[in-house]
Amino acid sequence: MDGIQLFILPFAGGNSSSFDDMNSLVNAGIDPITVEYSGRLSRRKDGYILKYEEFLFDVVRFITKRRNGNPWALLGYSLGSVLTYDIARRALVDDMLQHAFICARGDLNSASISQGYAGLKDEEFTRKIVELGGFDERLLNDKRFLKIYMEPVQNDYAVWSDYVFCDDGRKIHCDATVIYSEKDPLCANIRAWDGLCDGIIDYYEMGENHFFIRDHYAEMAEIINSKLRRA
Amino acid sequence: MNNKEKYAKLFMETFEIPEDELTGLKYQDIPAWDSVGHMNLIAAIEDGFDIMMDTDDIIDFSSFEKGMEILSSNYDIEF
Numbered sequence: 001m002d003g004i005q006l007f008i009l010p011f012a013g014g015n016s017s018s019f020d021d022m023n024s025l026v027n028a029g030i031d032p033i034t035v036e037y038s039g040r041l042s043r044r045k046d047g048y049i050l051k052y053e054e055f056l057f058d059v060v061r062f063i064t065k066r067r068n069g070n071p072w073a074l075l076g077y078s079l080g081s082v083l084t085y086d087i088a089r090r091a092l093v094d095d096m097l098q099h100a101f102i103c104a105r106g107d108l109n110s111a112s113i114s115q116g117y118a119g120l121k122d123e124e125f126t127r128k129i130v131e132l133g134g135f136d137e138r139l140l141n142d143k144r145f146l147k148i149y150m151e152p153v154q155n156d157y158a159v160w161s162d163y164v165f166c167d168d169g170r171k172i173h174c175d176a177t178v179i180y181s182e183k184d185p186l187c188a189n190i191r192a193w194d195g196l197c198d199g200i201i202d203y204y205e206m207g208e209n210h211f212f213i214r215d216h217y218a219e220m221a222e223i224i225n226s227k228l229r230r231a
Numbered sequence: 232m233n234n235k236e237k238y239a240k241l242f243m244e245t246f247e248i249p250e251d252e253l254t255g256l257k258y259q260d261i262p263a264w265d266s267v268g269h270m271n272l273i274a275a276i277e278d279g280f281d282i283m284m285d286t287d288d289i290i291d292f293s294s295f296e297k298g299m300e301i302l303s304s305n306y307d308i309e310f
Contacts, residue, residue, distance in 0.1 A: 138267050
């Protein structure tokens with residue numbers, strides 16, 4: 001495909017199919033590729049990674065293997081936004097990055113309350129995840145399924161708990177778009193992204209909770225189409 | 232009703248889809264086969280074939296065809 005590659009980095013517990021509804025709506029000139037984190041679906045045998053830097057470089061390898069020389073963009077959602085920030089500011093793949101989309105993640109300068117979730121007992125952890133919204137509570141009725149569903153989420157929160165913000169002066173070196181919900185407790189101090197990006201940065205507010213994407217696939221795709229048309 | 236017919240019927244009843252949509256059907260191909268739909272499908276299959284599936288098999292159960300492969304290989308259900 002000759003279009004711009006859009007690598008999508010999912011939220012904690014997400015997988016390569018988590019953005020299918022949105023990806024089906026992006027323009028034909030955009031090639032969406034959702035990153036499969038280690039330990040799930042087609043990569044189950046690779047096992048979970050619990051350390052942030054190791055997780056980051058596993059994602060970098062996933063992307064690097066699939067780069068085709070065309071311009072590219074990154075879209076991170078929640079945990080994926082943190083990875084997007086590091087890949088972009090540290091130029092960990094190549095210098096053809098055109099745009100970075102940061103979704104559902106607030107200020108990185110100070111530790112997030114959600115970084116403490118990994119240390120919670122199972123029931124309390126589940127309660128915190130349910131509070132973020134977007135969770136089908138019928139899964140709570142089946143402990144076996146709840147465990148299956150929560151396992152990758154808990155592992156990814158361990159990765160998130162291992163993250164430490166490092167201000168070494170390097171910023172995202174391309175234009176960026178921040179998409180967030182005012183009602184998301186994990187989007188505190190959202191305008192702090194101004195200080196983490198050298199390029200033009202735009203903000204879009206939508207939805208009612210951390211997982212606003214689940215009610216706004218079309219709006220998300222519209223923003224992507226608009227930004228990458230101009231990139 | 233043989234095992235293949237029973238298996239197909241469980242899919243059709245759980246997801247409320249016609250038989251001609253079964254071949255090639257994959258997890259999350261249709262709105263009904265989401266995480267909750269998967270839970271309901273596994274419960275229906277366990278009841279229907281009187282088995283208890285392992286966690287790995289539940290996670291690997293990613294398509295109509297893969298399900299038959301798992302049931303055949305790991306639970307001695309012949310199709």
